[in-house]
Amino acid sequence: MIFRTAIALALLCALAAPADAQTRAKKLYCWNDANGNRTCGDTLPPGATDLARTEINAASGQQTGQVGRALTAEERAAATAAEARAQADAKAKAEQQRRDLAMVESYATEADLRRAYGERTSLLDDALKASAMAESNLRRSLVVLLDQANNLQLAGRPVPENLLANVRSQHVELGKQQRIILEQRADRASLDAELADALARYNALKNPRPE
Structure with missing residues (x-):
């Protein structure tokens, strides 16, 4: 009897365990x-x-x-774009740190760094001077052509087509040269900003502030 009761209890426990x-x-x-x-x-x-x-x-x-x-399709796209931007920012930061370390190793002093940038600055300044001279020559040439056309008109004579073509051509070339000068000035300003930023990073790495 005791044996049968034990078997019954064991069966009940076995059945109850999975449910529990x-x-x-x-x-x-x-x-x-x-x-x-x-x-x-x-x-x-x-x-x-x-x-x-x-x-x-x-x-x-x-x-x-x-x-x-x-997430909606738009939210998933925005999340993917944000993740891509974060990865790009992290990569750019790591690359900047690598360049900063290379800069500190390449230039022993701030004067060395300024000298390296000075070479690039001189090249840009020379290019600007050459462009300004070219613009001045084009402007003088255009003035001469315009004077010729004006004198002919004042004399009541027709302005030859080749003279008008030269005036138009000089106008175009002058405009091109002026755009070149604007680009060179922008490059010069960008180089100045780059130097200022490089000096700030250089000094921060060379002379870190105490915590």
């Missing part, structure tokens, strides 16, 4: 539907799988997780 484990593992889900109504259940209907939800242990009643809503 299932109860412990079972989850409840709570979410807000499209109308803002709070809904809970032990399964997620198809319309709720993309909604934000709270997961709760059915046995203990304690919250076990929080799942955010699914």
Whole structure:
């Protein structure tokens, strides 16, 4: 009798154990539907799988997780773009640090660094002077051509087509030269800013401030 009772208890425990484990593992889900109504259940209907939800242990009643809503296509694209920007920024920062270390190793003093930039500055200044001279020559040539055309008109004579063509051509060339000068001035200003930034980084690495 005792033996049969022991067998029966063992069978009951064996049958009860899986059910108890299932109860412990079972989850409840709570979410807000499209109308803002709070809904809970032990399964997620198809319309709720993309909604934000709270997961709760059915046995203990304690919250076990929080799942955010699914992102829209636009949000996923924005997140991907933001991640790409972050990676690009991190790569650029690492590259800048590498260049800064190379700069400190290449130039023993600030004067050496200034001298290196001075060579580039001199080249740009020479180019600007040459461009300014070319612009001045084009301007004088254009003035001469315009005077010739004006004198002919004052004398009541027609202006030859080749003279008009030369005037137009000089106008075009003068405009090109002026654009070149603007670009060179922008390059010169950019180089000055680059030097100032390089000096600041150089001194920060050479003479770090105490914490």
